[in-house]
Amino acid sequence: MKIYEQTAELLRSQILEQQLRPGDPLPSIRELSTRLNIGRNSVIHAYMLLEDEQLIEPRPRSGYYVRARALSQTSEARPEPRQVKLGATALAIIGAAQNARLVPLGSADPDARCSAREYFYRRLSRHAREIATAPGGNSHYVAPPGLHALRAQLARRCNATQVQADADDIVITNGTQEAVTLALLALARPGDTIAVESPCFYGTLQCIEALGMRALEIPGHPHTGMDMEALEQALTRWPVKAILTNPSFNNPTGACMPTAARQRLLQLAEAQDLPIIEDDVFGELCHQGSRPPPLKSLDSQGRVLLCSSLSKTLDSDIRIGWIMPGRYYEQVNYLKYVTTLASPGILQQAAADFLADNRYERHLRQVRRRYQSRLGLLLEAIYRYWPACAVPLIPQGGFLCWIELPTGFDGDRLYRAAQQAGIGITPGSLFASDDRFAHCIRLNYSTFEATPYYLQAIEALGDLIRAQLKPVT
Numbered sequence: 369m370k371i372y373e374q375t376a377e378l379l380r381s382q383i384l385e386q387q388l389r390p391g392d393p394l395p396s397i398r399e400l401s402t403r404l405n406i407g408r409n410s411v412i413h414a415y416m417l418l419e420d421e422q423l424i425e426p427r428p429r430s431g432y433y434v435r436a437r438a439l440s441q442t443s444e445a446r447p448e449p450r451q452v453k454l455g456a457t458a459l460a461i462i463g464a465a466q467n468a469r470l471v472p473l474g475s476a477d478p479d480a481r482c483s484a485r486e487y488f489y490r491r492l493s494r495h496a497r498e499i500a501t502a503p504g505g506n507s508h509y510v511a512p513p514g515l516h517a518l519r520a521q522l523a524r525r526c527n528a529t530q531v532q533a534d535a536d537d538i539v540i541t542n543g544t545q546e547a548v549t550l551a552l553l554a555l556a557r558p559g560d561t562i563a564v565e566s567p568c569f570y571g572t573l574q575c576i577e578a579l580g581m582r583a584l585e586i587p588g589h590p591h592t593g594m595d596m597e598a599l600e601q602a603l604t605r606w607p608v609k610a611i612l613t614n615p616s617f618n619n620p621t622g623a624c625m626p627t628a629a630r631q632r633l634l635q636l637a638e639a640q641d642l643p644i645i646e647d648d649v650f651g652e653l654c655h656q657g658s659r660p661p662p663l664k665s666l667d668s669q670g671r672v673l674l675c676s677s678l679s680k681t682l683d684s685d686i687r688i689g690w691i692m693p694g695r696y697y698e699q700v701n702y703l704k705y706v707t708t709l710a711s712p713g714i715l716q717q718a719a720a721d722f723l724a725d726n727r728y729e730r731h732l733r734q735v736r737r738r739y740q741s742r743l744g745l746l747l748e749a750i751y752r753y754w755p756a757c758a759v760p761l762i763p764q765g766g767f768l769c770w771i772e773l774p775t776g777f778d779g780d781r782l783y784r785a786a787q788q789a790g791i792g793i794t795p796g797s798l799f800a801s802d803d804r805f806a807h808c809i810r811l812n813y814s815t816f817e818a819t820p821y822y823l824q825a826i827e828a829l830g831d832l833i834r835a836q837l838k839p840v841t
Contacts, residue, residue, distance in 0.1 A: 371406050372413035379414065383423050383434055389751065390590075391762025394424060394432040425591075430656070447602050449561040449584045450801040452577035467792070471825040472815060474792030476619060476768055477684045479738065479814040484722075484731035485683050492718035499714065510713035512704040514540025514690075518716045521723035522690055529651075530665040531674065531692070539691050539701050540711045544649045547675035547691035548612070549575050550707070551645045554699040555673075556581055556609040563602060563611045565594040567770070567799035567808075569619040572612060572647070583801055584608060590761045590770075593618055593625040596632045603640055611637060611644045616651035616660045620799055620810040621770045622763020624654075630663050637671055643696065648676040650766040652732050655740040670694030678719065680766070681732060687711070688719045739767045739814060746813040749823055753830035755837065767814035770796075777807040777836065785832045791825045 369377070382388045394400070394415070401408045415432055418424045425435045499507075513519065519535035526533040541547040556562060558580030564572060566585035576583050584606055587595045593615055602608070613633070615625035625633070637644050646663045654660065664674040673696060677689030688711070693700040722728060743762075746769060750760055760771045773779070779795035786793050796808025816822050 370410075372410040372417065375400075375404060375406065375410055375414035376417045379418060380421070380423060383418075386756045386759075388434050390434050390759060391747075392434045393430075394434065396431055447566070447585050447587070447598065449582040449606055452573045452583050452801045470787065470790055470792040471822065472792055473811045473813075473825065474794050476680070476794075476812055477814065478680055478682065478767065479735065480683050481815070482682075482731060482735065484727060487727060488682060488686065488718060488722045491721045492714065495714050495717045495721075508713075509710040510540075510716055511710055512539055512701050514538070514711060515713060515716035515720060517720040518688075518723070519690075521720050525723065525728075526674075526692070529659060530661040532665075533692060537692050537694075537697070539693065539697070539704055540716060541675075541677075541689040541691055541704065542687045542708060542711050543679050543689040544647060544675050544677040545571055545575065545689075546704075546708065547677070547689045548572060548645060548647060549579075550691060550700050550703050551643075551673045551675060551693065551696070552576070552579055552581065552610070552612075553703050553707075554693070554696050555643050555645070560609040561606055563599065563608045565613055565618065567620055567796070567805050569614060569647070570798035572614075573799075573801065581609075585800060588618065588621065588623060590621050591623055591764070592629055593621075593623040594629075594633070596629055596636070599633070600636055603636060603642075608640070608642060611642055612647070613644065613663070614647040614650070615663050616648055617653060617763060617765035619650065619766065620768055620794075620796075621761055622766050622768060623761075624660055624764045625663075627666075630666055633663070634666055634672075638669065642671070644672045646672050646674045648674055649680050651676065652681050653736060653739060653767065654765040655736060655743070655763070664692060664694075667694065670696075673700070681735070682728075686715065686719070688715055736765075742767070742813045742816045743769065745818045746811065746816045746826075749818070749826040750830075753823075753827040755830070755834055757837070758830075758833060767812060769811045769813055771809050771811065773807050773809070773833065774837070775807050777833075779806055779809045781836060782809060782829075782832055785836075786829060789828050789832065791829060793829070 397408050397411045400411045415424065423435055424432050426432055516535055518540060519538040522538050523533040523535050541550065552575060561582045561584050562576055563584045563586055565588040568585065573583060584602055586599045586602060589595060594613055615630060617624055648662050651662060652659055662674055664672045672694060674692040678686045691700060747760060757774050758771055760769050763769060780797050783793055783795040794810040796805035797803060799805050
């Protein structure tokens with residue numbers, strides 16, 4: 369056996385035995401050459417061999433990493449439109465997040481312990497005092513599309529992400545969820561089919577459910593998101609009204625769609641003359657490098673409806689969202705008016721003030737580093753306390769970690785047991801219209817620290833997983 373083959377076999381066994389786990393970095397070529405006392409060319413050939421076997425992958429300007437395995441899905445590979453029936457479990461999970469007795473690893477809330485959030489609420493308090501002490505007279509709604517000063521600040525931020533926008537392109541909403549709902553109402557009717565990636569944020573699926581629409585769930589890759597080949601095949605088979613995607617740090621997997629795939633998505637949409645709803649709520653929370661430009665930045669035809677908010681970057685309770693509807697602006701603006709009439713003016717004023725300087729950008733730099741560090745702490749705890757068959761996907765941004773357990777594992781059962789143990793988690797069954805991800809769970813690491821409070825929770829979850837695995841194995 370040649371030296372490079374011996375090197376490849378050494379690394380291959382470490383990967384298959386999960387001594388090296390998905391997302392782990394491999395030694396640099398120089399480092400491994402020195403460690404094994406072999407030539408650099410031997411290391412290069414070993415890495416090329418493992419890359420051909422799809423065990424490792426290169427990342428530009430970063431090196432080689434253990435490749436995440438494909439997302440396992442227990443249902444049929446060929447997607448077809450489905451009615452969504454998730455029930456009230458998601459609402460119970462959100463409610464549980466308000467329970468201070470549960471370790472907060474469930475609902476997707478950001479870390480609220482930050483000076484930027486405090487500053488926002490001070491601005492809000494100032495506006496409240498001004499309104500309370502203002503002379504008499506009638507109050508007024510800030511009618512759609514919303515406060516111009518806020519829309520101007522959002523347009524300025526959009527331009528910084530390569531999205532060409534001005535204030536008149538934006539409609540203010542009550543968070544991203546309302547933005548997505550308005551987009552769906554503008555584009556489709558009950559019974560129509562919406563293509564989504566799988567796994568998909570349960571709030572999106574429940575919105576499709578509530579509107580009487582059907583979900584066409586397109587398989588996703590843990591790193592690159594929606595499978596473009598599967599989407600192309602599905603579009604030729606089913607009458608799809610719109611494509612709904614979360615391309616930048618998908619909830620729940622953390623996947624980030626590469627530029628080439630985004631371009632391909634737009635090509636497919638143009639060929640079928642389909643609109644695309646882009647959920648960009650996690651787009652600002654990249655762990656490394658620069659923020660990925662939204663899909664909207666590649667759109668020259670106004671077919672992308674960009675939706676986002678401050679909910680995941682600042683505070684879930686700040687219900688300030690927005691939508692750039694492109695060619696569907698008039699429909700969306702009218703639907704905003706006839707559904708909720710207006711978004712709170714006082715919140716819009718505080719948000720406009722908050723975004724007027726560089727404070728928000730400084731805040732984003734801080735939380736990006738913080739979340740990346742806390743992901744490392746969570747992964748270290750999982751590797752230490754959980755059985756090796758629990759495989760966390762390594763997100764590229766955001767603050768959510770998707771974890772796969774063996775097929776047959778019951779994530780709902782773990783969710784209930786964890787609640788009884790005082791720990792909040794989210795079961796994978798919520799992220800599809802069927803049970804294809806029932807063996808998975810999602811954890812929130814936005815506030816995770818290497819303290820007894822969190823480490824004991826992860827250790828307890830490991831014990832609960834092992835207890836359930838006994839009859840499975």
